[in-house]
Amino acid sequence: MNNYELLKFREWLEELAYAEMLTEGIDLDHINKTIKFNANHENNVDTSELINPTYTTIDSIQVVSIFKRKHNFEKTDGSPLIHALKGNFGWSIDEKSIIELFKQFLKISKKIESKYDTIINVYSRSTLNTQFLHRLNKVIKAENHITDLFMKIEASEVLMQAVDAKGVDTKTSKRLMGSIQKMIDKDNYFTYKMLPTDLRQYICTSCKVEERDDLMYSEMINDKDILILDDTISSGKTISDSVYAINETFKPKSITVITLFSKI
Secondary structure (H helix, E strand, C coil), X not given: CCHHHHHHHHHXXXXXXXXXXXXXXXXXXXXCCEEEEECCCCXXXXXXXXXXXXXXXXXXXXEEEEEEECCCCCCCCCHHHHHXXXXXXXXXXXXXXXXXXXXXXXXXXXXXXXXXXXXXXXXXXXXXHHHHHHHHCCCCCCCEEECXXXXXXXXXXXXXXXXXXXXXXXXXXXXXXXXXXXXXXXXXXXXXXXXXXXXXXXXXXXXXXXXXXXXXXHHHHCCCEXXXXXXXXXXCHHHHHHHHHHHXXXXXXEEEEEEEECCC
């Protein structure tokens, strides 16, 4: 099946899913900041096992996403669900909805080819990635699991990249450094989520591999098929940075990224 035929087949599956009401979504209550799983529509986030997972490529990196984020009239594109799962910004999700989401997650995960030697978690202050890894391990049987490979670069260090950024006009430079300075003042934790999308291109990298890990994990990564886990895709910079950091230190046979939520 060529790419055109595959595209038409996916479109047919989506039409079938909508017709049979097999897609699922989430309901948002903005007043109480609560989220509930709803099996009767596909609004906000598509969690159907029929048309998921989704596949895309970012900087020549194959990316597989379990759930499909989508635009909506409220312009929230499913982000409240991510906030609720992470416990951010006052959003919450009831236990029953979490159970239903993870049921869908496991069903979709089983459709992913299980050929990886090592699973690596992207650095995160949230427990979401750890929970994600734990459940994915039940489906994809990898020999090695690494949760502490990446070291997050502090915002103050990223600020030096901004100062040295080439081809940046004065106005853009001020915006760039101002945004990073806010992170420094807050907790010195750098995150692309607090950086406007048009400024992310000027950041060289946001993570690195500690020198001790070169020896500790070389046998698990060199000449191995690697699966990297991240929670969601926004601009794709975190994914690019993570793969770059691994390739700078190790020589993997292949790298695939899997995310819980797709890019819009």
